[in-house]
Amino acid sequence: MRVLHSSDWHLGKKLEGYSRIKEQEKFIENLVKIADGESVDIVLIAGDIYDVPSPPVEAEKLFFKGVKALSNNGKRPVVIISGNHDNPEKLGASNPLSSEYxxxxxxxPFEKKETGRYGNFEITKSTRGGIEIEIEKNSEKEKVYIYALPYPGEKALGETFSGTQDEEQISYSKRIGEILTNGILECQREIPKVIMTHIFMTGSICSDNERPIELGGSLAVNLNDMPEVDYIALGHIHKPMVYKDKRAVYSGSPIEYRVSENRYKKKVFIADIKGSLNTEIRGIEIDNYKPIKKYIVSSVEEGIEKSKELLGVDEWIYLEINTHRALKNNEVREIKKNSNIIEIIPNIKLNDDLAEPLENYNEENIDLAFNGFYKKKYNIEPSKEIIKIFQRLVGEVE
Ligand SMILES: [Mn+2]
Structure with missing residues (x-):
């Protein structure tokens, strides 16, 4: 049985206010092609479908269109869980319609599904949180048990964990391990078993030497507390990661959502599940439709040059400018002629030692004093707007 695993789509997510929907559309198209081209039997999407609890309409449209295409009109089961970014009720609102497909x-957590026909296949048995799916492949019937645990935060579980930070951590990890183990034990048949959940997991990774970043304050689950199953489809971390020993995989987000995510390739995963813990896992690299880049230049002039040089290059650009003075409005406008520059980061090295304390001036010449102070500090005359703001602050104009 061949499973396709993806997660953390964050549909509707923006970058510095700029929409990413076009890239997200391209990804979904690509994903459908992969599902068809690889003759995938089941698709798993492990949470954070949307970026915010009330996603924009275009994001919802893309989701409905995308999962319908993935389901191949009901021939291919698509199993989805909610992540911490999703509004569970909103995500589930389409269930009466979507189950037809x-x-x-x-x-x-612990949702019990009705047994019966779903699209062209059947849920032959269901438990609290688990489903036994029967599909037909090459005129033979195959079964798999999927235990789905949507984002198990304290609120969703209706449980709280207390004690010292370490104790809290340990009891959370043990509890999630227990829920998953019990969930798997509910299926007593000798068929492949799959877990899908949206958690922060810690433990060693065998495919490379990298370890997941520690997220401050987040409750994590230790890999050792996870039961042995044929495949664990994880969501939450945006970087693809494979925990070989436990056949546990973070597919990661399909597109770069921050500049820090541009150091590795985005992926989706294919798992060939043969039963008896014999699973072949492989990642498929996803095209980077519009990379996020950061350029650092050493003067305002160089910044303007760079902006011209990058005109028409399909990238989201952060431009960091090391300078001894503030940028003038016309310079900002010049740079922003390149609409792909989403943020200018002026890294101003101020002449702090030159600045005299403002209290040395009296009220009569305070504008003059401000002018002098600003010039010394930023190496340019303050603009009219800045002077106006200053005057408003000192209460001279309304
Ligand atoms: Mn998440």
């Missing part, structure tokens, strides 16, 4: 959305 074989799209199954788990929104809260």
């Amino acid at each position: 074989g799209i199954i959305v788990f929104t809260t």
